[in-house]
Amino acid sequence: MKKITIGDASRQSGVKVPTIRYYEGIGLLAAPSRSEGNQRSYEPADISRLVFIRHARELGFEVEAIRTLLTLQDDPHQSCASADAIAKARLIEVEQRIRSLMALKVELEAMVEGCGHGRVDQCRVIEVLADHGQCAHPHHGLQASSLSVS
Amino acid sequence: MKKITIGDASRQSGVKVPTIRYYEGIGLLAAPSRSEGNQRSYEPADISRLVFIRHARELGFEVEAIRTLLTLQDDPHQSCASADAIAKARLIEVEQRIRSLMALKVELEAMVEGCGHGRVDQCRVIEVLADHGQCAHPHHGLQASSLSVS
DNA sequence: CTTGCACCTCTAGTCGCTAGAGGATGTAGG
DNA sequence: CCTACATCCTCTAGCGACTAGAGGTGCAAG
Structure with missing residues (x-):
């Protein structure tokens, strides 16, 4: 029930706030639930996903490649x-x-x-x-x- | 009096036609004279300049750096x-x-x-x-x- | 004279963000 | 309760260095 704001998500993941919103816009990150005041509220799994993305970006993977890697991660029984x-x-x-x-x-x-x-x-x-x-x-x-x- | 078309300039310099027009637009290359039919007509010096630019870009110099390098080239008595x-x-x-x-x-x-x-x-x-x-x-x-x- | 390529201008798209405007919300202190 | 002030919201525009496409004109060969 702890609500993670976008700012906290940013600090915990190392991904900048506008970049998180950008990732949501391009569909890399699912839109999170919102607070009563319309503010994004993240969960720990979202932080992991952001760390994954950031790390992949640091390794130079393109966003499209990361999209594929994320769908693979989402279904761990697939072939790698x-x-x-x-x-x-x-x-x-x-x-x-x-x-x-x-x-x-x-x-x-x-x-x-x-x-x-x-x-x-x-x-x-x-x-x-x-x-x-x-x-x-x-x-x-x-x-x-x-x-x-x- | 040989008129070099933009296509020939492209072939001789290795810079693509739209890129030549782009360089003109951002002021890296002076606007050349035009034929009666409004077509660009280049001179050998323009080809050299394009080769210079292309080579510098291949070496990874930014356009702004190239702009400086070109003004230096234009005045060879300056300090290098x-x-x-x-x-x-x-x-x-x-x-x-x-x-x-x-x-x-x-x-x-x-x-x-x-x-x-x-x-x-x-x-x-x-x-x-x-x-x-x-x-x-x-x-x-x-x-x-x-x-x-x- | 017509075919067809090369040329023209202009706008919009690429990638992965980043910056800024203009406004709403949340929190801490008085 | 009120006021600061930080943080949040959406939206649009900008970055660099081109590239792609639409829609139209010029020119040379057959």
């Missing part, structure tokens, strides 16, 4: 093949991302090192950007593809 | 300290990102490996997400912070 597949796909994404970023790192290091700290016309930073042929490493085919988790 | 600083900041971002992703990789690997390929109630993927205490590595403080380049 989908969860497995989602995690594996995410792992492959992360590995690719790391490879790309390593290539970027090498190139940025060369740019920064090559900068004579003088005038722009001797600056390798600008030069490399202007002329792709100067690249330390080719990295064509890199395409912006979302997903952050800094 | 700003370009240097921008590249260094980007390098630090990339290094941080790599570290975070390595931590994610470790955790995802543990999840995937721990999956018994049975039912959900034995699945470590779901379990780890539900209970942060199961994490192989702590990665709190990770906050989504934009910037992709897959």
Whole structure:
């Protein structure tokens, strides 16, 4: 009978208040019951769900993937093949991302090192950007593809 | 006097047609002259600028950073300290990102490996997400912070 | 002269939130 | 009981960097 306000839910789960409402809006979290004054009232299970979501987001899973993972969690007798597949796909994404970023790192290091700290016309930073042929490493085919988790 | 259409500019620079128009809209690229029929007509210098922009975007520089880099390029007698600083900041971002992703990789690997390929109630993927205490590595403080380049 | 592609503008959508306006509710102190 | 004040409510708009689509015009080849 303890009523958990959205603020408490936020503090307990680590998910910000507007984000909780957002998750409700997109159907990740069921709409909770309301108090007489129309305020959301959560239960412990909702907190767990929010922690689950937050954790998955921190791992870089997309909301759609989390939606699938949550339906799996809701029915524990299902095969976990989908969860497995989602995690594996995410792992492959992360590995690719790391490879790309390593290539970027090498190139940025060369740019920064090559900068004579003088005038722009001797600056390798600008030069490399202007002329792709100067690249330390080719990295064509890199395409912006979302997903952050800094 | 060769007139470069937006389609040719796209093919030569590797920047998509709508993206070129977008860059014009946000002022990264000057509005080119127009043909009688109101079609954009580019010059070789515009292609170079587009290549510069594309390359910088591939390296993960934000549009605002590129704006600065372009003004530096336009005046080659300036000090390149700003370009240097921008590249260094980007390098630090990339290094941080790599570290975070390595931590994610470790955790995802543990999840995937721990999956018994049975039912959900034995699945470590779901379990780890539900209970942060199961994490192989702590990665709190990770906050989504934009910037992709897959 | 017609077919068909490339071009034009404009608006709206993507993702995962975040910020702000403007108002209602809940709680603690006087 | 009244007043602050924090917290809650809904709603809309904005972020970055594009992308997609509607609805219309230009142009070159057959």
